[in-house]
Amino acid sequence: MQNKIRILTAGDSSLLVEFGKEISPDINRKISATVQLLKEQHIEGVVDLIPAFCSLLINYDPRVIHYEEIRDRVQNIVKMDAKTGEGRKKIYEIPVCYGGEYGPDIANIAEHAGLTEEEVIQIHSSRDYLIYMLGFLPGFCYLGGLDERIHTPRLANPRIKINAGSVGIGGSQTGIYPLDSPGGWQLMGMTPVKTYDPEREVPILVEAGDYIRFVPIDETEYKRIKELVERGEYQCIVHEGEV
């Protein structure tokens, strides 16, 4: 994989590190590891990092560090991190109240899949989803690994407003709406957890390379957690383990 990595210029203030040309957990782990190393090294002049599916954009201030220097330093970091697939794995539990008024399209998903609603919920909540990247909206996670059985086409007629916290399926993707937003995904449930909260010290909980685990809850539990969230007392459950 090493020789496939390319460092490209993206203007006078950015470098694009291309790790490959496919979406794969291995490449994504490599990117997360590189981001970690870059953060640890505190290269002066680096102002922003944007990890994506198979690349990493590094924005820097050419007043502080010029092109050749940052290119060489990034080159070294990319080399250093020859070993991938080792490291901690952070899994965020996202409680979801599935179906009913919380997930008005769950019947569509079940019908499309030829399964019962219970089976859809069981399949959706039975695996951990890798966060490949964040983008589109603040805190919107591009998750990988949705079971093929519940892939569902987007709504023919997108909704004008989808409430923050909605969990849905759009084609082969699943995800959580961090903000009220228009959208065409099939909605299957709601989480009381705020994945994006501008008032919170850490407005966004997760980062690329972490995992999300959906945990089914009932309406009573939804309301209980929602109240805690409103009071700022809810702590998201996080599991840490080896990959």
Added chain:
Amino acid sequence: MGIRILKGGMLTTVQDIGRTGYQSQGFPVAGVMDVRSFKIANLLLDNPENEAVLEFTLIGPTLEFTSSTIIAITGGDFQPVLNGEPVPMYTALYINKGDILKFGSARTGSRGYIAFSSYLKIPVEMGSRCTNMKSSLGGFKGRKLQAGDYINFRIKRRYLPFFLSRKLEPDHFDEESTELRVVMGPQDDLFTKQGVETFLGSEYIVTSDFDRMGCRLEGPFIASKNGSDIISDGIAFGSVQVPAHGKPIVLLSDRQTTGGYAKIATVASVDIPKLVQRKTDHKIRFKAISVQEAQKLLLDEIKELDEMRKTIHQPCKEVLECRLVAKRIRTLFES
């Protein structure tokens, strides 16, 4: 103690250099479109380099001051009028309580800036005071300003040394066509040789699809080798993306953090202000330069700004002449 908005104009927002450090979480940088005009406005008042300003677009706002302060206006010429009298731009202006500052439409350029010596009282959110309208974050309630809005000042600062020296030669934005220097890449290799030649050899026209997110250009088709869809990656300020329709789109302050179209080139930082000050139907040409050249241009501009800073910190001619006369009078008395 502050400013009241009497008219909001077309699009007036609180901006600074932008909200960096959160793009990995999906937050656009936002911030000023024309970094040069922004820096000069603050420089004229000895403000911190990243102090928040008002940015206005095509039709400027009308403001009422509820306390005295000093301001500087830069960018396109919006024909500013203070209490009915035209006032100069690129000049420190003393403002009295009750003054009304009115802007018209942009005679030249398309974006204007006002900096305030008393600093706008806007909370810092995630490291910045800039307005991100799409996420309703930062600035004044996360939105553009409208009639009736009131912004306080943070401090009283009504004195600046060398006041009469605080004027600079205005930048001009009235040429009909502009050459934008670009650094090729990151994905120029996805376009055919012919496609790259078309991009660098043709004239493109600014369309009306031009906002804080980006500027769409019309002109000859830029051919790609195998389509221009890529796996989404991060976008830099000034990236020139070319979707399947083959026409360039330059991505600007409110750009999304990531996107799935190939980027043929990136506009040199020093030339982004030239683009963002253009209006519909302006002509654009692109010229490729190396990344080293683009960085040198940027450092040269910083030197130029340092020179400006020196100029406004010297006693001006009028004052020096007075001093000379005073000296002569003194010698007369002493003899």
